[in-house]
Amino acid sequence: MPSVFVQGRPVGSYPRLAPEARHGTVRRITEVGAEVLHKPCRDVTEFGPDLAALINDMFLTMYVAEGAGLAANQVGVDLRLFVYDCPDDDGVRHVGHIVNPVLAPLDPTGRRLIEEGEGCLSVPGATMEVPRPDRAVVRGYDKEGAPLLIEGTGYFARCLAHETDHVNGQVYIDRLSRRDRKEALRQATDRREDVYARRAAKERSLTA
Template sequence: MAFRDIRVVGDPVLRTPCDEITAIDGRVRSLVSDLLETVDHDGRAGLAANQIGVSMRAFAWNIEGDLGYVLNPRLVEVSEDAQEGDEGCLSVPGLFYPTRRGRYARVEGTDLDGGSVVVEGEGLMARCLQHECDHLDGRLYLSRLEPAVRKEALWVVRDRF
């Protein structure tokens, strides 16, 4: 296990869709271990593999004391009923903007034994699942902001990063 540095906005790995995991080997087991150790800190809700520089479809979460991971996640359901709220990102540190997300989300994937995994939830868990799947698709939450807010956010990002 290793605590890993977080890649920040501007790093090309954050804008590149991640590769499917085709074999569960030592590298994948080490990745999951690193994701879990790195996300297991106050103020961290989720962490995608590309945020630590690994372009593989995996993420971990730390929601209200529940720590977990999923490999090859696919967002299979998002409610039309929306939640509003400020969202932040470890890869865009210190910035929080109002981001509309589905109130409920469901992800399907696999675990380290190759078994099927379903992760679902409302509120913060739903936001996390959507946010981390976006990361694995090479998308930052800034792209989901309303146009005027996105324009302001990008100016701030240019000044800070």
């Protein structure tokens, strides 16, 4: 099996960072509580250089924050779009972006829920157990407007579901009990300073 899939297609080799990141600028990551994170995003209707530039910025911002995925509203942009660079449970790397993503409903009889730790760049430093299906299928478009279908299993399926939640105005802690949500916010308060110091150091190393 190939070790890397880019936009859902196998490739022989791929750089450590997606090439888009070389042209990007780091943006501030919005945190839970910001209005843009808690309402459904608008569909992308214009495909062109502005969209490509946003994707470049999102890739670099994701790498600086050491994330596996990043949605546009996490950098304050109210559009249905996310980028990802995420392994699945077999160690296969998946890299790409998807515009106007829609998570396909899965047959409930064949769906297996896995409860594993999940974090979010907009809830810095917090990790909580969240049940997610072990498979995800997302349909959308690439930055040129060509139709796209991305399938994932294991951790990559979790990433696809998590990022699609974002464009629908849902943060992962919205799926938690009131008690667990309170614990996630407490973790973020305790760890935020360390997380931001690490991001600043990473930014210096990637943009020097």
